[in-house]
Amino acid sequence: MLDVRLVRENPEVIRKDLAKRHAPDKAKLLDSVIQWDKEWRKALAEGDALKRRRNEITKEIAEAKKAGKDTDKLRKEAAALPKKIAALDLRIEELEGQVRDGLLRLPNLLHGSVPIGKDDSENVEVSRWGTPRTVDFELRPHGELLEALRLADFERARKIAGAGFVYLLGDLVRLDQALLSFALDYMVKQGFTAVFPPFLMRRAAYEGVVDLTDFENVMYKIDGEDLYLIATSEHPMGAMFMDEVIDVDRLPVTLTGLATQFRREIGAHGVDTKGLFRMHQFNKVEQFVFCRPEDSWTWHEKLRANGEAIYRALEIPYRVVNVCTGDIGTVAAKKYDIEAWFPRQQAYREVISCSNCTDYQARRLNIRAGKVGGEKFVPHTLNATAMATSRGLVAVLENFQNADGSVTVPKVLRPHLGGQDVIRGLPPR
RNA sequence: GCUGAGGUAGCGAAGCCCGGUCCAACGCGCCAGACUUGAGAUCUGGUGGGCUGCAAGGCCCUCGGGAGUUCGAAUCUCCCCCUCAGCGCCA
Numbered sequence: 001m002l003d004v005r006l007v008r009e010n011p012e013v014i015r016k017d018l019a020k021r022h023a024p025d026k027a028k029l030l031d032s033v034i035q036w037d038k039e040w041r042k043a044l045a046e047g048d049a050l051k052r053r054r055n056e057i058t059k060e061i062a063e064a065k066k067a068g069k070d071t072d073k074l075r076k077e078a079a080a081l082p083k084k085i086a087a088l089d090l091r092i093e094e095l096e097g098q099v100r101d102g103l104l105r106l107p108n109l110l111h112g113s114v115p116i117g118k119d120d121s122e123n124v125e126v127s128r129w130g131t132p133r134t135v136d137f138e139l140r141p142h143g144e145l146l147e148a149l150r151l152a153d154f155e156r157a158r159k160i161a162g163a164g165f166v167y168l169l170g171d172l173v174r175l176d177q178a179l180l181s182f183a184l185d186y187m188v189k190q191g192f193t194a195v196f197p198p199f200l201m202r203r204a205a206y207e208g209v210v211d212l213t214d215f216e217n218v219m220y221k222i223d224g225e226d227l228y229l230i231a232t233s234e235h236p237m238g239a240m241f242m243d244e245v246i247d248v249d250r251l252p253v254t255l256t257g258l259a260t261q262f263r264r265e266i267g268a269h270g271v272d273t274k275g276l277f278r279m280h281q282f283n284k285v286e287q288f289v290f291c292r293p294e295d296s297w298t299w300h301e302k303l304r305a306n307g308e309a310i311y312r313a314l315e316i317p318y319r320v321v322n323v324c325t326g327d328i329g330t331v332a333a334k335k336y337d338i339e340a341w342f343p344r345q346q347a348y349r350e351v352i353s354c355s356n357c358t359d360y361q362a363r364r365l366n367i368r369a370g371k372v373g374g375e376k377f378v379p380h381t382l383n384a385t386a387m388a389t390s391r392g393l394v395a396v397l398e399n400f401q402n403a404d405g406s407v408t409v410p411k412v413l414r415p416h417l418g419g420q421d422v423i424r425g426l427p428p429r
Numbered sequence: 430g431c432u433g434a435g436g437u438a439g440c441g442a443a444g445c446c447c448g449g450u451c452c453a454a455c456g457c458g459c460c461a462g463a464c465u466u467g468a469g470a471u472c473u474g475g476u477g478g479g480c481u482g483c484a485a486g487g488c489c490c491u492c493g494g495g496a497g498u499u500c501g502a503a504u505c506u507c508c509c510c511c512u513c514a515g516c517g518c519c520a
Contacts, residue, residue: 044480048489055452055489058501062449078500226510245439245477247459372439373476374460 001103001364003378007033017109020116021325026106033102040095047088054081104211108360110325111297111334117324123337124324129308130317132341133399139344140405142397143275146172148405149425154274164280171423175396175409176283176389178416180258183285183310183387187256190306192287195257197236200227205239208365211330218265233257234383237288238361245376246369252291252299256386259284276390277349285386290369293359296380300334300356303384307338307352310386313412316399317341319348333358338385340395351391354384 007014011034018027057078115124146152151172157165168176188194203215206228210219220229230236237257246253260283276282287306289299304320311318323335332355339348359378362368370376400408407423414421 041480044489048480051489054500058449061500065449075500081500247439371459371476373458 001100001360002106002108003359003363004037004099004103007103007106008037014106014109018107020110020114021107022118023107029102029105033099033106036095036098036102040092040099043088043092043095047085047092050081050085050088054078054085057081104364105330107330108333108358110328111356113322114328114334115322115324118326120323120327122324123321123327126320126322126336128317128319129312130315130341132317132343135343135401135403137403139398139401141275141344142394145397145401145405145407146275149423150427151423151425152276162280164278166276166279170426171417171420172393174417174420175413175423176393178409178413179387179389179392179396180283180285181416182313182413184256184258186310186313187285187287187306187386190254192254192256195233195237195240195255195288197230197233197240197257197259199230199236199259199262201230201236201239202226203228205242206235208242209235209238209361218263220262220264229262230259231263232261233259233284233286234288237286238381238383239365241290241367242365244367245372246290246367246379247372248292248370251369251379252289252295255288257284257286257288259286276394279390282388282390284388287354287382287384287386289382290362290367290379291382292369293377293380296356296358296382299380299382300336300354303382304336304338304354306386307354307384311338311340311351311395314392314396314410316395316410318351331355331357331360333360340391340399342395342398344398344401349391351388351395352385355382357381357383 002014007030011030014030015027018024018030061075061078115122117123140148143152143154147154151169153167153169157167184194200222203226206215206219210231214231215221215228218231222228234257236259237255240255241253260281262281264280287303289296289303291299308318308320318338318340321337321339323332323337328335334356336354337350338352338354340351341347342349358380361381362378367379367381368376369379396410396413397407400410402408402422405425409417409421409423
């Protein structure tokens with residue numbers, strides 16, 4: 001959420017930004033917000049004047065009564081006020097809601113380095129690491145491979161939960177845990193505090209971190225309860241300090257969340273749709289930072305570096321793209337995607353997303369930093385993936401597949417698999 | 430799920446029965462200033478949100494949320510939410 005004061009005092013800054021996004025409807029919305037805000041302040045001033053009069057009269061009545069004087073005249077004047085006040089309050093509330101809704105729908109201000117573009121095809125590659133491996137055999141689609149190795153059962157998962165769910169089996173379960181465990185250890189070594197958050201959140205908290213329209217699209221709701229399954233641990237970590245003042249001495253707060261996440265919207269595009277690439281349920285280690293505004297761009301690079309380091313350690317080639325205006329979404333001021341090389345798909349595909357949300361998310365969550373009783377400011381928040389399995393699993397399965405159908409375990413994961421260096425699957429039954 | 434006790438500012442805690450000196454006492458913490466070589470101690474002022482004003486300041490709102498009674502609600506009435514304790518159930 002943008003600062004109303006910016007809308008009031010410097011709307012040109014926002015207007016220029018919206019132009020970069022090619023968002024004429026948002027520009028129109030901005031004009032409306034400015035107008036609503038003006039009307040809101042006017043109504044507020046009128047309402048306050050009436051309330052002031054009411055407070056005065058109330059006091060006068062109290063004094064007159066104590067002095068034993070007649071209060072009828074005063075009461076008569078006072079009796080007329082509540083109706084007027086109530087009418088104005090209604091108007092004020094209405095306008096306030098409009099302003100807030102408008103602010104929520106206006107996107108964050110972009111960083112100057114965000115490339116202009118219409119969709120993900122115009123994201124700009126900023127770096128590339130590793131040499132895609134070439135093999136002299138045909139790589140099998142990972143879903144097919146897993147079924148052959150009996151390391152995953154999509155059929156039975158579909159039977160009991162529907163498409164988008166899977167039974168991981170045998171060594172694939174351990175590989176999944178190894179990826180998570182490796183990433184979590186890496187983050188902890190960087191000084192981040194590990195967090196295992198609630199997997200369910202109340203709507204009031206969720207509204208602070210998610211676009212209202214997303215509820216219907218991506219969130220699973222528990223029937224009959226005010227609880228939603230988390231779509232990423234970014235959400236419970238972001239909401240962790242909702243309505244709080246973080247002591248400035250505690251900044252930066254660096255967290256790394258481990259959680260299973262649930263998303264209704266999984267779509268389907270690209271080759272090898274069957275498999276782990278897009279699931280209703282998956283695991284993720286997440287990076288999350290609350291910091292001083294002046295430090296957030298340094299942190300943004302640091303989170304990206306963490307993501308890169310993890311994929312380098314796995315020896316999986318990747319590239320980093322600077323996500324363009326058409327693809328960046330509303331919350332981030334700048335976003336890098338790290339795209340791993342998927343040799344079967346012959347494509348770089350997103351495995352890590354790294355965003356600086358500046359003060360946009362924190363303001364909406366009503367998180368401030370500073371000293372209680374002293375000066376306060378809105379901290380910046382950043383989030384990035386460290387490791388998302390299933391996608392990380394797919395990357396390993398494609399990059400480390402052998403001609404005989406076995407899968408080599410990346411070196412850094414072996415300690416997490418009791419030294420095992422190859423996965424062969426369960427024996428056929 | 431049942432029963433009970435609660436929800437007051439960053440935290441602790443009074444006030445609620447008996448509506449108006451509550452623009453919420455007091456303590457701790459924190460912030461600013463004074464004193465000090467520095468720190469500490471001490472003293473003074475401040476301590477949430479908003480509107481208005483160049484500023485000094487002025488005003489409004491805020492006692493879990495909402496509705497009601499009233500000229501006036503932290504205080505009275507009703508509904509809801511949440512937390513804690515005990516019991517039940519349970520990995």
